[in-house]
Amino acid sequence: xxxxxxxxxxxxxxxxxxxxxxxxxxxxxxxxxxxxxxxxxxxxxxxxxxxxxxxxxxxxxxxxxxxxxxxxxxxxxxxxxxxxxxxxxxxxxxxxxxxxxxxxxxxxxxxxxxxxxxxxxxxxxxxxxxxxxxxxxxxxxxxxxxxxxxxxxxxxxxxxxxxxxxxxxxxxxxxxxxxxxxxxxxxxxxxxxxxxxxxxxxxxxxxxxxxxxxxxxxxxxxxxxxxxxxxxxxxxxxxxxxxxxx
Amino acid sequence: xxxxxxxxxxxxxxxxxxxxxxxxxxxxxxxxxxxxxxxxxxxxxxxxxxxxxxxxxxxxxxxxxxxxxxxxxxxxxxxxxxxxxxxxxxxxxxxxxxxxxxxxxxxxxxxxxxxxxxxxxxxxxxxxxxxxxxxxxxxxxxxxxxxxxxxxxxxxxxxxxxxxxxxxxxxxxxxxxxxxxxxxxxxxxxxxxxxxxxxxxxxxxxxxxxxxxxxxxxxxxxxxxxxxxxxxxxxxxxxxxxxxxxxxxxxxxxxxxxxxxxxxxxxxxxxxxxxxxxxxxxxxxxxxxxxxxxxxxxxxxxxxxxxxxxxxxxxxxxxxxxxxx
Numbered sequence: 001x002x003x004x005x006x007x008x009x010x011x012x013x014x015x016x017x018x019x020x021x022x023x024x025x026x027x028x029x030x031x032x033x034x035x036x037x038x039x040x041x042x043x044x045x046x047x048x049x050x051x052x053x054x055x056x057x058x059x060x061x062x063x064x065x066x067x068x069x070x071x072x073x074x075x076x077x078x079x080x081x082x083x084x085x086x087x088x089x090x091x092x093x094x095x096x097x098x099x100x101x102x103x104x105x106x107x108x109x110x111x112x113x114x115x116x117x118x119x120x121x122x123x124x125x126x127x128x129x130x131x132x133x134x135x136x137x138x139x140x141x142x143x144x145x146x147x148x149x150x151x152x153x154x155x156x157x158x159x160x161x162x163x164x165x166x167x168x169x170x171x172x173x174x175x176x177x178x179x180x181x182x183x184x185x186x187x188x189x190x191x192x193x194x195x196x197x198x199x200x201x202x203x204x205x206x207x208x209x210x211x212x213x214x215x216x217x218x219x220x221x222x223x224x225x226x227x228x229x230x231x232x233x234x235x236x237x238x239x240x241x242x243x244x245x246x
Numbered sequence: 247x248x249x250x251x252x253x254x255x256x257x258x259x260x261x262x263x264x265x266x267x268x269x270x271x272x273x274x275x276x277x278x279x280x281x282x283x284x285x286x287x288x289x290x291x292x293x294x295x296x297x298x299x300x301x302x303x304x305x306x307x308x309x310x311x312x313x314x315x316x317x318x319x320x321x322x323x324x325x326x327x328x329x330x331x332x333x334x335x336x337x338x339x340x341x342x343x344x345x346x347x348x349x350x351x352x353x354x355x356x357x358x359x360x361x362x363x364x365x366x367x368x369x370x371x372x373x374x375x376x377x378x379x380x381x382x383x384x385x386x387x388x389x390x391x392x393x394x395x396x397x398x399x400x401x402x403x404x405x406x407x408x409x410x411x412x413x414x415x416x417x418x419x420x421x422x423x424x425x426x427x428x429x430x431x432x433x434x435x436x437x438x439x440x441x442x443x444x445x446x447x448x449x450x451x452x453x454x455x456x457x458x459x460x461x462x463x464x465x466x467x468x469x470x471x472x473x474x475x476x477x478x479x480x481x482x483x484x485x486x487x488x489x490x491x492x493x494x495x496x497x498x499x500x501x502x503x504x505x506x507x508x509x510x511x512x513x514x515x516x517x518x519x520x521x522x523x524x525x526x527x528x529x530x531x532x533x534x535x536x537x538x539x540x541x542x543x544x545x546x547x548x549x550x551x552x553x554x555x556x557x558x559x560x561x562x563x564x565x566x567x568x569x570x571x
């Protein structure tokens with residue numbers, strides 16, 4: 001489904017991603033791990049088009065998407081939830097998701113129909129699967145941190161993606177919020193058939209959820225394989241799992 | 247649970263106000279009819295700016311250009327050609343929208359303050375052309391005694407015409423901000439980067455918003471020309487842009503009716519203040535300073551906040567203060 005080949009991205013004289021390789025199969029739950037500064041977030045930004053790679057190629061459904069603008073990549077079926085809660089603070093929870101549904105339905109240039117009668121079913125379904133339906137009318141900025149992060153995922157779902165990219169979905173969450181979020185992620189993969197690519201610091205979560213794990217270090221891919229293969233890889237053990245960052 | 251677009255009590259209130267406004271010319275002195283007309287025109291101008299400013303988060307620092315272009319279009323067509331009056335009135339908003347398209351096309355490449363600075367520069371370019379091109383625009387003299395149909399030259403006729411046009415435009419703008427486009431525009435204001443990530447072409451939407459705002463600004467300009475029957479370069483000078491910016495901030499730029507209220511307050515104050523002083527802009531400056539300190543959400547924002555606080559008593563649902571730049 002998604003292939004990242006030899007992608008390189010530098011900022012001034014710092015090379016954040018230096019020849020990353022990644023394959024995401026249709027329907028899979030794939031994790032990217034690596035120490036802080038390994039280039040995981042930059043890699044995600046390259047995939048969704050926020051940055052243009054200096055070299056390398058990114059294909060989605062065998063079509064080249066390298067360097068396309070973010071809105072174009074989103075329309076092809078890739079959505080991303082951000083590491084920090086990246087929401088629309090002055091809009092209600094409902095509107096936050098609805099705006100994404102409008103964009104997906106190509107309704108965002110609809111000028112004269114009242115918005116509150118449109119895309120209700122889709123929006124409510126997403127809010128329900130995210131467990132936010134009873135907070136639909138709250139102003140987004142008034143939500144708790146955990147709820148904002150869930151809303152963040154719900155906005156990404158509004159784009160009806162086939163590939164959902166989650167950047168540390170449980171960072172800064174309480175253990176209960178973490179459990180809720182991860183069960184949501186698993187449920188999305190299983191019941192909606194959404195392919196999921198995520199990065200995460202919590203190794204327990206990664207090794208229990210992911211079917212395939214890609215390990216990054218200094219912007220490079222060390223290995224991508226099943227959790228078992230990754231666990232037994234000597235380079236990974238030296239570089240990461242045994243290291244101070246784990 | 248489908249909510250109506252407007253709560254019934256607001257619909258009733260709007261109806262009552264409109265009927266009241268329709269009756270005013272039967273009793274009020276001509277001077278008040280004229281001042282109300284000025285308020286309507288100015289309110290439309292401020293509300294058109296707020297479409298992009300408050301709802302789009304676009305720093306349109308030189309909105310008066312579109313007002314001036316609309317007014318000058320009417321003046322030039324009616325004094326230099328033999329086209330009928332209604333062609334001139336219809337042409338004004340479209341020429342203003344076209345100007346918005348050209349200026350906006352350059353400006354949407356930039357964001358925030360850089361957008362505003364470029365917009366002031368390009369707008370001032372239009373101003374200087376109008377100001378110096380004596381052969382066509384009359385330069386700093388402007389154009390006076392614009393011929394208008396008989397019924398529009400009376401204060402009452404102009405009042406009803408302006409009231410009708412402004413009411414229709416305000417209605418259209420209300421529908422616009424309640425539409426999916428309006429919702430998307432507010433999302434762009436809140437978080438443009440996130441909008442790109444959910445598949446919205448942010449530049450394109452901003453440009454559409456600027457063109458629409460310029461159109462309604464042009465309508466206001468046309469109404470000014472019909473009311474005053476003269477135009478002058480001050481209509482597209484940056485000081486006027488500042489004034490309407492203050493109206494939006496004063497009334498409340500995150501509310502729909504705020505700029506209307508702001509325009510009414512500023513026009514009323516200007517009318518009173520200019521009896522006593524030549525330095526009206528100084529009064530405006532003091533208002534701006536007080537506003538920043540005491541009513542950062544504007545008068546309407548303040549009222550809404552109070553109303554919301556009363557409704558939800560101790561519930562801290564207050565919308566977080568967003569940094570401006």
